[in-house]
Structures are given as C-alpha cells and as structure tokens.
Amino acid sequence: MKILAIESSCDETACAIVEDGVNVLANVIYSQIALHQKTGGVVPEVAAREHVTKIIPVIEQALAEAKLSWDDIDGMAVTQGPGLISSLMVGTVTASMLATIKKKPLIPVHHVEGHLYAPFLGRTDVIVFPIMLLTVSGGHNEIVLMRDHGEYEIIGETLDDAAGEAFDKVARILGLEYPGGPAISKAAANGKRDAFKFPRALNEKKNFNFSFSGLKTAVLYAVNEFRKQNNIHSELPEQFVADCAASFEEAICDSLSKKFLYAAQAYKPKELQVTGGVSANRYLRLLLQQRNTLGVALHFPQDLKYCTDNAAMIASAAFFKFSRDPNCATNLVIPGASFDLA
Ligand code: KG4
Numbered sequence: 001m002k003i004l005a006i007e008s009s010c011d012e013t014a015c016a017i018v019e020d021g022v023n024v025l026a027n028v029i030y031s032q033i034a035l036h037q038k039t040g041g042v043v044p045e046v047a048a049r050e051h052v053t054k055i056i057p058v059i060e061q062a063l064a065e066a067k068l069s070w071d072d073i074d075g076m077a078v079t080q081g082p083g084l085i086s087s088l089m090v091g092t093v094t095a096s097m098l099a100t101i102k103k104k105p106l107i108p109v110h111h112v113e114g115h116l117y118a119p120f121l122g123r124t125d126v127i128v129f130p131i132m133l134l135t136v137s138g139g140h141n142e143i144v145l146m147r148d149h150g151e152y153e154i155i156g157e158t159l160d161d162a163a164g165e166a167f168d169k170v171a172r173i174l175g176l177e178y179p180g181g182p183a184i185s186k187a188a189a190n191g192k193r194d195a196f197k198f199p200r201a202l203n204e205k206k207n208f209n210f211s212f213s214g215l216k217t218a219v220l221y222a223v224n225e226f227r228k229q230n231n232i233h234s235e236l237p238e239q240f241v242a243d244c245a246a247s248f249e250e251a252i253c254d255s256l257s258k259k260f261l262y263a264a265q266a267y268k269p270k271e272l273q274v275t276g277g278v279s280a281n282r283y284l285r286l287l288l289q290q291r292n293t294l295g296v297a298l299h300f301p302q303d304l305k306y307c308t309d310n311a312a313m314i315a316s317a318a319f320f321k322f323s324r325d326p327n328c329a330t331n332l333v334i335p336g337a338s339f340d341l342a
C-alpha cells in the first residue's frame with residue numbers, strides 16, 4: 001500500500017510517499033529554518049504563510065521523485081496534531097481537499113506517533129515487540145513502551161521543558177543560532193565537558209521523568225556570573241561559549257541516556273529505539289551506545305532526515321494504523337493543537 005503523507009505541524013513543510021510502512025519512495029522536506037533564524041525561533045503566523053506557498057510544490061515534488069501519479073496512491077495521511085494550530089491547518093485542509101478530489105482514504109496521525117515510527121523506516125528485518133522508545137524533540141520528551149503497533153504506555157515524560165526546547169533556549173542564552181541542537185553540538189566540539197558541573201534533576205534510578213528547566217537556569221546563571229565578573233555586555237568569548245555548550249550537552253545527554261536505560265532495565269523490552277529531533281545528536285548516540293549493556297539492539301532512525309520532522313514517519317504510522325483499523329480513515333481531518341498519544 002502506497003501512502004502519500006503530509007506533515008506541517010511546525011516549521012517544516014513535508015510530503016512523503018511510503019510503501020507498506022517502511023519503504024520510502026520519496027521524502028521531500030522544505031525547511032523554514034533560514035526564515036526563522038532571523039527571529040531566533042518560529043513565529044506561528046510566518047510559518048503558516050510559508051506552508052501555504054510551499055505545500056502544493058512539495059506534494060508535486062514528492063510524486064515526481066517517486067515517479068508516481070495520483071492513480072498509484074492508495075491512501076493519504078496527515079498530521080492532525082499536536083503542533084502550531086495555524087501550521088496544522090494548512091496540512092489538514094490541503095490533505096482533506098486532495099483526499100476528497102482524488103477519492104483516497106485519509107488517515108489522521110498523531111505527530112508523536114509519527115516520531116515513534118521513524119526508526120521503522122527502511123528496515124527490512126523482523127521487528128519484535130515490546131519496544132522501548134525514547135522520543136525527544138522540541139515539543140515532546142517521552143519514554144514510551146510500545147507493546148505492539150498502536151499500543152503505547154508512557155513510562156516517563158518531561159515535567160517542564162522538552163530536551164530540544166532546552167537545547168534551543170540554551171543556544172539563545174549563549175548567543176548561538178536557531179535551531180539550538182546542531183549549534184550547541186558544533187560549539188561543544190571545542191569545549192570541555194567538565195568545565196561546569198550543571199545539575200541533573202530527578203536523578204533517582206526509579207524516576208523515569210525528566211526536568212530540564214533547572215539545567216537551563218543553571219546555564220543562565222553561569223553566563224550572568226561570567227558577564228558580571230568580566231564586565232562583558234556584548235558577545236560572549238568563543239571558549240566560554242564552547243565550554244558552556246559542552247558541559248550543557250554532557251548534562252542533558254547524561255540524563256537522557258541514563259533514564260532511558262534505567263527504564264529499559266526495569267521493563268526489559270526486546271528492542272530499544274531513539275527518535276525525534278534530538279536523536280540526531282551524535283554525543284547522545286555515543287553515550288547510549290556505550291552505556292547499553294542490556295544485550296538488546298539499539299536503533300536510531302536510519303537517515304538523519306527521519307529524526308527531525310518529516311512526512312515519511314507520518315506515512316509509516318498511518319500504514320500500521322490503517323492496517324489495524326481501516327475505519328480510522330476519513331476525508332476530513334480537523335486539526336488538534338494538543339491531545340494525548342496513549
Ligand atoms: O522533531 P523536531 O524536528 O520537531 C519537533 O517535533 O519538535 O525536533 C526539533 C528539535 C529542535 O529543538 C532542535 O534543536 C533539536 O530537535 N535538534 C537537535 C539536533 N538536531 C535537532 N538537538 C540536539 N542535537 C541535534 N543534533
């Protein structure tokens with residue numbers, strides 16, 4: 001079954017065509033990052049306007065890349081939420097309209113469920129449940145036990161900021177560009193990971209929830225203190241930024257990897273998967289690989305493009321959802337800015 005999916009929940013206008021949930025035939029992503037760098041973050045109205053102009057060209061490009069016509073498409077999928085409501089509107093209205101005109105079943109998908117399916121893309125081996133997932137992004141941060149397709153239990157979640165959000169906010173504090181994740185990693189390459197002892201919250205072994213707002217505040221205090229002591233009112237020195245970035249990355253990746261592996265120890269899944277924008281982080285991958293002594297395979301999305309927002313993951317989640325329950329399809333998807341996964 002070939003599904004054409006649309007994702008427009010935040011600042012990526014994306015369309016993908018995926019066969020049978022894993023075989024990616026096209027994955028087009030128009031990123032608005034350059035536009036939002038000017039404001040240091042996403043302005044919803046600006047993002048929605050950009051989606052409006054890019055959505056049809058992106059869909060046409062996906063069909064062209066896959067060398068397919070609408071007749072070859074068996075179904076459609078779209079991100080219903082959560083996300084920026086004005087951005088979601090563009091995707092859901094376009095998908096609903098096209099599904100009606102082209103007479104295709106339209107499958108609504110939860111954005112986080114999409115991220116849970118990103119590590120499935122491109123896999124040809126047999127996937128055995130239960131799977132334990134760490135899904136870390138700008139908007140969400142959860143440990144999920146996936147007992148089967150569509151059966152999710154949230155084992156832990158952030159009590160305040162998501163990890164990606166913390167990367168973005170700390171980057172801003174340090175004067176680095178948006179999005180913060182890649183910018184922090186780049187700066188951290190020249191810094192000392194033990195230069196600052198930043199806090200790890202909720203550190204007990206059985207607590208699978210996260211909290212990153214104290215960590216963010218600790219970086220802010222370190223910066224303010226440094227400015228005061230050195231009488232700096234403008235740009236921070238490169239080495240100080242590198243040391244702060246490296247110590248912050250150490251603290252956040254330490255928390256994410258330890259908590260995830262503690263949860264895995266407690267629930268004994270058959271496989272581990274890490275997904276979402278922050279799963280692109282090299283240092284997080286390294287710590288997880290080094291610390292994974294459970295004898296269980298650890299998977300990341302096969303392509304870095306599947307970590308951050310994309311429509312291929314939405315098509316994958318839609319395929320497994322539709323296979324379980326064809327009645328989930330509709331021809332009108334009303335966007336929801338926030339609702340629960342499990
Ligand atoms: O999944 P995503 O594209 O959007 C949401 O669903 O939120 O994730 C975007 C987030 C941003 O906060 C960005 O800073 C973070 O993922 N990110 C990274 C890296 N690449 C993107 N964080 C850490 N290291 C990276 N290499």
Ligand code: ZN
Pocket residue numbers: 111115137138277308309
């Ligand atoms: Zn996302």
